[in-house]
Amino acid sequence: MTAAELTAAERSKLAAVADLLIPRASGMPSASEALVHEEFIDRVFSVRPDLADGVRSGLADIADPLPASFPELQARALPRVRALAEAVTAAYFLNPQVAQLVGYRKRSVIPIRFDEDLDALVSSVNARGPIYRPTP
């Protein structure tokens, strides 16, 4: 196991906490249903091994019993939870099914088609004349 890999215990705690952050709602799967705690957190760490420590310590800060809801988690005011939440969010959107549901996976190639109506669009700007102060 590398430093960026989570233990089984960490993964199961991550699944529970991640569902508080991203629950199943509005036609979207919850974080654990989207396998945030398995494949997708590993994929986050494959690009950003530096985030592993933040996730680990964010989890460690959340003492048992786990909060029952996100407001409860927030009420504990744990400063390192934000880094954990950001990593969980990144992992969630890496899941291709989630990506499909939100309509964004990655940037795609869009060949340029120039705007042909700029003359008309800027005509009122031009009509107002120069707006700079000339060199005195």
Add this chain to the structure above:
Amino acid sequence: MELSSSHDRADVVIVGAGPAGAVAARRFVEDGFSVVCIEQGDWPDYSRSHVADEYLELSAGKEWNPQPTVRRSFSDYPIDTSRSDVEPLIWNGVGGSAVMYAGIWMRLMPSDFRVRSLDGVADDWPLSYEDLAPFYERIERDFGVSGYPGDPAFPDIDSYPMKAAPIGPHGRMMAEAHNRLGWHWWPGSNAIATEDYRNQGACVQRGACMWGCINKAKASPDVTHWPDLLTQGVRLITRAVAQEIETDAAGRATAVVYTGDDGVTRRQEADVVVVAANGLGTPRLLQLSTSTRFPNGLANGSGLVGKRLMMHPFATVVGVFDDKLDPWKGVWGQPVYSLEFYETVKERGFVRGAKWNVTPTGGPQAMTAAFPWGGSEIWGEGFHDTVRDRLGHSLAWGIVAEDLPEEHNRVELDHSTRDRAGLPGVRMTYRTSQNTKDLLAFNVERASESLREAGAKETIVAPMIRETGWHILGTATMGEDAASSVVDQWGRAHEVPNLIIVDGSTWPTSSGMNPTPTIAAFSLRAIEHAVTERRSQAVSS
């Protein structure tokens, strides 16, 4: 200090391979000068770019992050920002910070060069817009700029090498709103090729310009300049940290001493020394170069080396719309800009103004970030609805504010830290003035108005964040008087005539524009002058 034998003496040695240094190298080599460039970083590695895969935003948080303290690359020197309102954003390597820049391309306006005469504050530049205009034109060809000519905010932008990138539905929406308000806007000018152009490929509108443009559509000198310069015989020494500029008894610069990647310290002798290390690196190198003749640092008789730091405080206002805009499907930098509130209007209670550009808000991960959305956390029950509301339905006005030069804002050596060559890091002191705060508050109000006119159902004024120091200016100021400036209008140090400074540290005032076109045009003008002078000396001797 162990000093290994230098390579052959050169006509010119340049420190820094960013836009300022690359432009200088090109102008010298065109006239047959032998040129060596010393650059502390390496070439950007586009094979490590994630612009085409799903890891884009993750990589932007670390390896492709513009903040040296986050990125922590081998070429980043220590910068103490504990006394600064703003974090400096730079990239140290071949291409300089332009490897990370958005490519937003703005000339200054005539009034930017005449702040004292027109507004009674700060200083006039010792050169005018008209002096620089022909050099802007040439630089725009070298950097493959695309844009739409004729903006009435400038006297004479008659052409661009390429047609403007599409303004997108988001740019169009803001343009139409400004037309209704009677406010200025213009299609964006960007250092982005909209067709295959010299070394640049045509833009494919990935909107990932700051995180490693693999199509090489964005004009950074590692694309536009350095491959050709190497062919033309310029010697680029990478991974080499310049640690001192040496001078002789007559006070002329004789050599740059540097530590190479092998840890060996060498001396590169040359007839002319050009410094292009940016608003932080240039004062650092001058301050490191002390001698009996220059006990307070090289060319620092005025005491102004490192002082008058200006960093363009930045504000963002976001609008959320019902319409689907997908603003990342285009160039990131500026599909459109506005200069409606750029010039001073006395009744507003502050001097100078700001430039605005429309900017996308990003992909899903960015919809959940503290910036620009504010501190309240979005996780829990409302998470999905919030993401759905914002993603593809939001855009922002980025507001670049002019800040005025103040001597207490400064860059100094920090002897408590060391870079990899054992040199001290720097400490920045930078506080935003009341004039700038008032200016920003006014512009934020107007930008919210603009977004509401466009139909925003919600506008959010982003919290002021520290990570906005893209533009680092003023720390080796130019002027006519040696007692109150470091260099003259040709970038020549008043006290060291064969030392030329060509980066943004020379700016007497900051303007409210993205600075690279002016840095590059100034470098070209300065070096053209140096070349002409040396030619006439050669003829007369």
